Amino acid sequence: MGVLALIVINKAGGLIYNRTFSDGLNQLNTNDYLVLAGTFHGVHAITARIDPSRKLANAQHRQQAAANAGGAAVPNRPEPSSGLEVLESENFRLQCFNTLTGIKFLLFTDTLQANVDVAMRKVYDLYSDYVMKNPFYQLEMPIRCESFNRKLNSYIREVNNSR
Amino acid sequence: MSANKAARVGEEIWKGRIDKVNAELVTLTYGTIVAQLCKDFEADYVEVNKQLDRMGYNIGLRLIEDYLAKSNTMRRCSNFRETADMIAKVGFKIFLNITPTVTNWTSDSKQFSLVFEENPLADFVELPDDGRAQDELWYSNIFCGVLRGALEMVQMQVEAHFISDVLRGNDTTEMRVSLIRYIDDELPPEDD
Numbered sequence: 069m070g071v072l073a074l075i076v077i078n079k080a081g082g083l084i085y086n087r088t089f090s091d092g093l094n095q096l097n098t099n100d101y102l103v104l105a106g107t108f109h110g111v112h113a114i115t116a117r118i119d120p121s122r123k124l125a126n127a128q129h130r131q132q133a134a135a136n137a138g139g140a141a142v143p144n145r146p147e148p149s150s151g152l153e154v155l156e157s158e159n160f161r162l163q164c165f166n167t168l169t170g171i172k173f174l175l176f177t178d179t180l181q182a183n184v185d186v187a188m189r190k191v192y193d194l195y196s197d198y199v200m201k202n203p204f205y206q207l208e209m210p211i212r213c214e215s216f217n218r219k220l221n222s223y224i225r226e227v228n229n230s231r
Numbered sequence: 232m233s234a235n236k237a238a239r240v241g242e243e244i245w246k247g248r249i250d251k252v253n254a255e256l257v258t259l260t261y262g263t264i265v266a267q268l269c270k271d272f273e274a275d276y277v278e279v280n281k282q283l284d285r286m287g288y289n290i291g292l293r294l295i296e297d298y299l300a301k302s303n304t305m306r307r308c309s310n311f312r313e314t315a316d317m318i319a320k321v322g323f324k325i326f327l328n329i330t331p332t333v334t335n336w337t338s339d340s341k342q343f344s345l346v347f348e349e350n351p352l353a354d355f356v357e358l359p360d361d362g363r364a365q366d367e368l369w370y371s372n373i374f375c376g377v378l379r380g381a382l383e384m385v386q387m388q389v390e391a392h393f394i395s396d397v398l399r400g401n402d403t404t405e406m407r408v409s410l411i412r413y414i415d416d417e418l419p420p421e422d423d
Contacts, residue, residue, distance in 0.1 A: 143340060144310050145413060168299055168307055169384045189303065196296040207292060 079170030081109030116151030241324030276367035287376020
């Protein structure tokens with residue numbers, strides 16, 4: 069068990085990668101994965117907007133910035149609200165990492181998996197190397213990079229075997 | 232993040248997490264590209280500048296992910312001054328091991344200059360002696376495109392261009408970067 073599956077969603081809400089990491093796991097059909105990606109994207113956008121403490125945080129931010137600037141106003145850009153990060157059920161845990169460029173990595177693990185953050189960063193690392201640096205990969209399009217698959221597989225195997 | 236902290240972060244990543252290549256390989260490869268462009272466009276340097284900018288833009292769109300992954304950036308810069316420091320002290324540091332100076336801010340904090348004391352792209356370079364290259368070609372124009380592409384991916388629309396270059400006989404190599412706007416999420420137009 070351990071890390072079960074990875075889904076990558078582009079910034080428009082399109083599914084660009086999905087993969088399960090061991091045999092015998094429940095799989096959806098391709099269409100359902102696409103719907104899942106789009107729906108998650110929408111739900112994420114909603115959760116980013118319903119944060120009740122948001123106005124307050126922004127006001128504090130502005131105040132502090134004004135104090136720091138000492139009169140000379142530097143236009144500030146408040147931190148956006150993060151939106152959904154973790155979704156948990158009895159049998160699995162879904163962690164979402166939304167990069168600053170708007171790509172979402174969804175990592176499905178069992179509920180006991182520790183250090184999901186570390187695994188997430190590593191997956192992002194591999195993505196930035198083996199996908200973004202592949203000159204023939206077209207941005208925003210489905211990821212079909214054999215070396216990314218390979219590196220990802222061997223990393224996840226390492227994580228799953230170390231438990 | 233303060234400027235000092237940014238410098239430390241850049242140094243740390245450069246030392247620990249970056250695969251290095253021979254600097255001359257970079258210089259020679261880039262030189263070949265520029266020279267070939269000059270040939271292909273028959274010394275139309277304005278067009279060459281444009282092509283370099285476009286190539287840089289396409290690099291920037293991709294390179295930003297590497298920057299974010301390597302620098303472990305989890306939150307966005309809270310203002311454009313912080314952005315400038317991060318570009319100079321982390322971005323340029325980790326990819327080229329140089330740290331251009333951030334200076335000449337406008338009072339609205341939307342425009343600054345990067346002054347390059349060293350520029351690995353331009354080592355060994357002398358511009359063609361045809362009486363025009365010195366006035367028209369911005370040899371390192373690819374940098375402008377890289378910044379434009381990378382910042383666009385993190386929701387900043389900027390304009391960048393060189394205003395002086397030691398290759399042209401100026402005293403400094405200086406790039407001007409202006410923030411046009413933050414591209415914040417806009418609601419899709421409502422259905423009527």
